[in-house]
Amino acid sequence: MVISINKKLFFTGTILLVLTMVFLDDLVEDWGQIEDAPEKLQTFFSEDLWPPDWSVLEAEVWVDGSLHKPNGDICDESFELFCSKAWTGMVVTLKMAFIATLIGFIISIPLASIAANNLAPLPINLAARIILAGLRSLPSIIWALLFAIAIGFGPLPGILAMTLYTIGYLGKLQYESMEGIANSPLESGMAMGLTHSERLFHIVIPESSNHLISQLLFMFEYNVRHGAVLGLVGAGGIGMYIDNYINPPFDYDRAFALLIVVFVVVVVIDLISMFIRSFVTEEGDVKRPKWWTILLPAGMAMEYYNQKDVEDESEAETEAIEVDINPPLSHHAQQVKKLSNLEESE
């Protein structure tokens, strides 16, 4: 059997792989250090992390038996969970991330619009890009450290650090999506004599809304995750508790439980993002690919497909009498039908 390969792709792939191997070999001096890594990891996992200590979802019990919040206030909530370190820490982190993401987004949008090369001249592009690069070249933990030195511990240095990093990071993602929008609406806008801000708010933002929403929610998620790290410099939130647990006396199982809470929140944010973006993505009646077309190798998938086809046909024969000739249309199909009827009537 002759397999035809794309020579350019093959050579580029090979060169990139070889370069990766060369760099890796250059950086790693002692390959022997990975020999017993799995055992070490397993020991750490089974002895220190597993099982997670879910007491982080409970309120603190003082010697007199009363329940308290982590800050010492008496717990007067109907659910004990609301007084736990996981809840109170996560609420603070979510609030910090929300403020930082929103303010960062509001500042990064105009900056990104002058950094995009289809919206502003080159000298302005360069100036804006230098500002954005400067803001994101310091990791948020370093910004947090600087602000903690300047204004002390607590959520405020965390919020400021997250905001500055958000502007730099989100700004880059935004100007790249703005550069990716179709030229034709922009050209119309320019010929019509629309101003820069009119083009930004009424053409560029709606055209790149899918990406902008996705980036905004990704940044929110990123800031929530980073809330766990910023605690290391006393920036408050759930990170502060994680920091307490990974320092002596090393309550790794509790830290692990808190990390699971962060993970769950991240997954929820991702689902929300998927839902919100569904309003600005292309919708259609094209059915989703079946699992076997993704997971099985092409040959096997084809065999499975043929087999499935035969099964479906025989099933269809037996159910033929029950099948409704006009099955109910999906919402989108109904919309399309309504529009085409309208067009015909014209």
Added chain:
Amino acid sequence: MQDVNSPLNDEKKADIGTSKILNLKNLSIGYKEPLVSKINKEIIAGESIAIVGPSGIGKTTLLRTIAGLIIPVSGEISHTIPKRGGIGYIPQKLGLIRHSSVRNNIALGARTRRSRWYPALFPLDRSLKNDIEDAMESLNIKELADEPVRILSGGQQRRVAIARTLIQRPQLILADEFLGELDSENIKSIVKATKKIIEEIGATLIMVEHNEERALQMADRIWRIKGNELIEDGDFD
């Protein structure tokens, strides 16, 4: 059909049939190398011109140069058209915002009737909003007002692009193959609606069209690009 756009306001109105609106002097157009050279043309307000010729010969480039999107290789374009809202441009891909509603797309044209110093996020005033509703009604797209443009058919999208341009009340409309990919019924209704409104607002039209038959439905002057020259056919009234 309801009257959409009242005629051009006095400030914008050019003297239809008498005043020169656009003058192309010794114009060479192209990207670095000229595609078409020595274009010398005068356009009187209210005329309809079609640029015809085979694909890739420079029709769109000429239109985009007139629109001010491309710098000419040499020569001069002089006109008396106001920079804001004076030119309505319908590119080949229509230039609509796919995720925005029909109403918001048309509102883009209405925005040019406000001062450029007006904050972009301020809502349109009542009279402009009414004009948008009237424009949608006259082009039979009122039922689609809140639908995102991406789900409309080709014909409906063209109507939106036309409504957006006409609501500007521009002095000059530049349209690039805006009748392309339409069936004859749709062409008929769109040509009829567009012609009527162009006459009402007294605009000048320059359109690019590779199909001469379609060009003749709209235009009274034909510019033909042959080789790297622009030749005028004469009047087709």
